[in-house]
Amino acid sequence: MQDVSTTKSPATIIADLVGALDSVLSCPREVIELAVCTFTAGGHLLLEDVPGVGKTTLARALARAMGGESRRIQFTPDLLPSDLTGVSIYSQSSGRFDFHPGPLFTNIVIADEVNRANPKAQSAMLEAMGERQITVDGNTYELPDPYFVVATQNPIELEGTYPLPEAQLDRFMACTSFGYPSAGTEAAMLTGEHVMRPLEGLQEVCSLDDMRALRESVASVSLSPQIADYIVALVDATRDRDGVRYGVSPRGSLHLAIMARARALAAGRAFVVPDDVQSLAVPVLAHRLVLDNAGYGTLSMEGARRVIREIVGSVPAPRAGRRA
Structure with a gap:
């Protein structure tokens, strides 16, 4: 990871993030501003819309521009809680159970189509989102700092979806939708230079230290x-x-x-x-x-x-x- 630590003001860092994302994404600028604002506030973001409008692309762009590690989880009906949190596996060589962290252990979690998973798997994210920690087999493990969940979900009316319970929805600091792009924006997207790889030109614009400082500045x-x-x-x-x-x-x-x-x-x-x-x-x-x-x-x-x-x-x- 390149060193992009800066001494820029919080407002400048936020403006640079929004500008970098806006230059490669086709979604409305106000959605990008809301996403960056949610991260800055230390919350989690839920993006709800029909498939194919760029929800996952926005989440991936946020991860790349903000630095740190990111992992994408494709939620499916057969997903188990341990597939998210990790498991303890017995090691014959050491004679003990060793914990193997799941994909929730990263700076930015991209939870794709979160309402495709069953409620039991959905609830496995509650502690991680609310407490920034995960408890497995009676042991508690701290999550990385900063920690940010960007979840996408399809409209409930689509086949094979499970509505998120109210307790889960309440963990998301903000929720928004894209809507369909305008005809001009969609045409520009089709003829763009990086139509197949929209994030190819996106560079990291801030470091993890910048993001921690940014969050502390909110107070x-x-x-x-x-x-x-x-x-x-x-x-x-x-x-x-x-x-x-x-x-x-x-x-x-x-x-x-x-x-x-x-x-x-x-x-x-x-x-x-x-x-x-x-x-x-x-x-x-x-x-x-x-x-x-x-x-x-x-x-x-x-x-x-x-x-x-x-x-x-x-x-x-x-x-x-x-x-x-």
Whole structure:
């Protein structure tokens, strides 16, 4: 791995990451910005869309541009939890059980088509995503730092998919979808120089030390009491709304606050403003809602996003976001 450690500001590092990814990917720039923001905030990202729109390519591009090690896991119905976490195997030479780490032991995990696996295999990722550790046979093993899961899933309506349980969805800091590219973007993709190898020209733009420092910088961004009250008001509005069975959990409030700090950092600000919260409310909160009689899948997700947009439009925002 090449040494790309820098002394650049956090905002410059984020801008370089977004620019590098945008130069080789055909997905919307706002999706790239959300992905980088999620990593900066220390969370995990869920990409939901139909097959073939570039979800896995974005995940691979993130891994390459950010440095560190990455592993791709293709989720299938026969996947076992031990296929993810690793297993303890008895060694005759040493007379003991030796632990062999699974693919979750890496900096960036690309969990491809995560809802193709059965719920038992899906749940094997809960501890890794929430605690940055894995417990096997009573022994706990720390995961690498930084640790980032980029999961892709197909719409639930497609054959052979298993809906992620609410506890699993709540572990993802943000969830978004691509949508189909515009006609011009799709035509440019077909005639591009690296149409068969879209990531060929993508280089590492930051080191692991840069990424650790970037994540630590998020905590230095000020979030005023007024902004905190605004976040709580938005989340509380999801808990007492017609058509919503279960609103957003306190983890959702925390994730929205952290993401807002990361967005402010990307903008070169030392404080959060209401626009940071408003622009991130849908990708951070919508996937945590459980609607009445909506079932699972694309219709449910679109309904949840509509609810969050309506709440953002109805809850008054504070006039200032600076530190009190």
